Amino acid sequence: MEKTAYKLKLLKLYEILCSESDENHPMSTYQLIDKLAKEGISVSRKTLYEDIDFLNANGYEVMQVRRKCNMYYVADRNFDVAEVRILIDAVQASSCITPSKTEQLVDKIASLAGTQRGDVIKKNIAVFDTTKRDNEQIYYNVFNINEAIIEKKKISFLYYKYDANGVKIAMHEEKPYTVNPIATVMSDGNYYLVCSIDKYTGVSHFRIDRMEQVTITDTPLTLPPELEDLDIRKRKREIFSMFLGEQKNVTFEINNNIVEVIFDKFGKTTKLYPYGGNYRFTADIQISDMFFGWCFGLGQNIKIIAPKDVKDAYIGKLKDIADGYRL
Numbered sequence: 363m364e365k366t367a368y369k370l371k372l373l374k375l376y377e378i379l380c381s382e383s384d385e386n387h388p389m390s391t392y393q394l395i396d397k398l399a400k401e402g403i404s405v406s407r408k409t410l411y412e413d414i415d416f417l418n419a420n421g422y423e424v425m426q427v428r429r430k431c432n433m434y435y436v437a438d439r440n441f442d443v444a445e446v447r448i449l450i451d452a453v454q455a456s457s458c459i460t461p462s463k464t465e466q467l468v469d470k471i472a473s474l475a476g477t478q479r480g481d482v483i484k485k486n487i488a489v490f491d492t493t494k495r496d497n498e499q500i501y502y503n504v505f506n507i508n509e510a511i512i513e514k515k516k517i518s519f520l521y522y523k524y525d526a527n528g529v530k531i532a533m534h535e536e537k538p539y540t541v542n543p544i545a546t547v548m549s550d551g552n553y554y555l556v557c558s559i560d561k562y563t564g565v566s567h568f569r570i571d572r573m574e575q576v577t578i579t580d581t582p583l584t585l586p587p588e589l590e591d592l593d594i595r596k597r598k599r600e601i602f603s604m605f606l607g608e609q610k611n612v613t614f615e616i617n618n619n620i621v622e623v624i625f626d627k628f629g630k631t632t633k634l635y636p637y638g639g640n641y642r643f644t645a646d647i648q649i650s651d652m653f654f655g656w657c658f659g660l661g662q663n664i665k666i667i668a669p670k671d672v673k674d675a676y677i678g679k680l681k682d683i684a685d686g687y688r689l
Contacts, residue, residue: 371403375413376422379436381473385425388433441474449474457551458571461494463501495571500553506576507555510543514583517543519576521568538575541566542583545594558589565589610672612647615640617663627656642667654679 378397383389389397391407398405405413414424414434427433441449449471453464497503503519510517518538522530541557544565548554553570563586616624617640624632624643634641647653654676657664666673 367403371398371405372413372417374398374401374403375410376417376424376436379424379434383435385435385437388425388427388435390431390433392431394434446471446474455551456548457493458495458500458548458553460496460498460500462498464494497571497574499574499576500571503570503573503576504546504553506578507543507546507570510578511545513578516540516579516581516583517576518579519568519573522572522574538577539568540579540581541568542585544585544589544592546570547594556592556594558585560584565592608649610647610649610669611644612649612669612672613642613644613667615642615665615667616660620660620663623660647672649675651679658683 375394375398378394379389382397391410394410395405395407411432414426417424423436425435425437427435450468453459453467453471456464459467507517518540520536520538521533523533525531539559541555541559543555543557545556546553547556547567555568555570555573557566557568558564559566615637616634621634621641624634628643628645632643632645634643649672657666657676658680666676
């Protein structure tokens with residue numbers, strides 16, 4: 363057998379075992395011979411045994427089960443069933459992934475567990491009640507954004523919003539935005555571009571599913587020094603749904619009932635200090651209406667203690683809401 367044909371035989375044999383076998387579904391010698399024959403590759407039982415021995419000798423582990431006839435399977439996979447299931451559920455629950463792309467991704471991820479397990483996983487998928495976006499360009503947007511970050515180039519794009527009738531309206535007088543891309547961040551099921559704009563200070567955010575015609579320019583990034591080493595992980599804890607405002611060091615007092623809520627939001631390393639029957643802690647916050655809304659959702663379980671201007675602003679928001687309900 364020619365060297366190239368022999369290599370192809372080994373590749374096909376291992377590919378078949380990886381995709382169609384596992385410890386609960388081993389494949390017999392006859393099944394493997396038949397599968398290879400359908401690929402146009404003829405093998406005998408003797409040469410098949412030698413091929414499997416060769417794979418094992420070179421680090422491609424093929425397990426053997428001794429029955430009436432020898433059975434073989436590949437057990438070592440990059441992803442186990444639990445990992446694959448978590449990835450599928452994450453895709454299903456993500457709002458930014460369109461229905462058609464969700465279906466494609468689920469098929470690809472399920473295949474990581476092998477054909478047998480993948481089919482079982484797909485049959486037991488829970489369909490999330492998630493509102494999916496309809497911008498099929500999101501994958502190309504993400505690809506171009508990350509390529510620009512790697513190449514350290516600016517990008518340009520058109521940006522849209524929707525009116526009350528669901529009609530798409532171009533922003534920025536229908537002119538492209540040109541920005542310095544820094545990172546992509548997932549928040550509350552939406553995918554955002556974190557970037558800077560030359561004529562403004564600080565960072566800006568754009569919903570990637572509302573971007574179109576994302577183009578990598580020939581212009582190098584011009585990030586200000588304070589943004590060159592921006593800690594995106596830290597910033598995400600400060601931001602409430604990507605609505606920006608002035609950053610403040612805020613002290614809270616909370617009821618014991620929402621300790622887990624605070625850890626979920628700010629991380630388990632958040633230092634909670636006993637204060638009477640409650641706890642107090644401090645965090646860096648981007649002050650915005652979404653932040654005040656988060657506080658409102660926790661009701662009397664949380665109080666803003668300091669600084670005074672943030673506390674007064676929150677009280678003012680509560681009064682405005684109450685005034686709106688007065689006859």
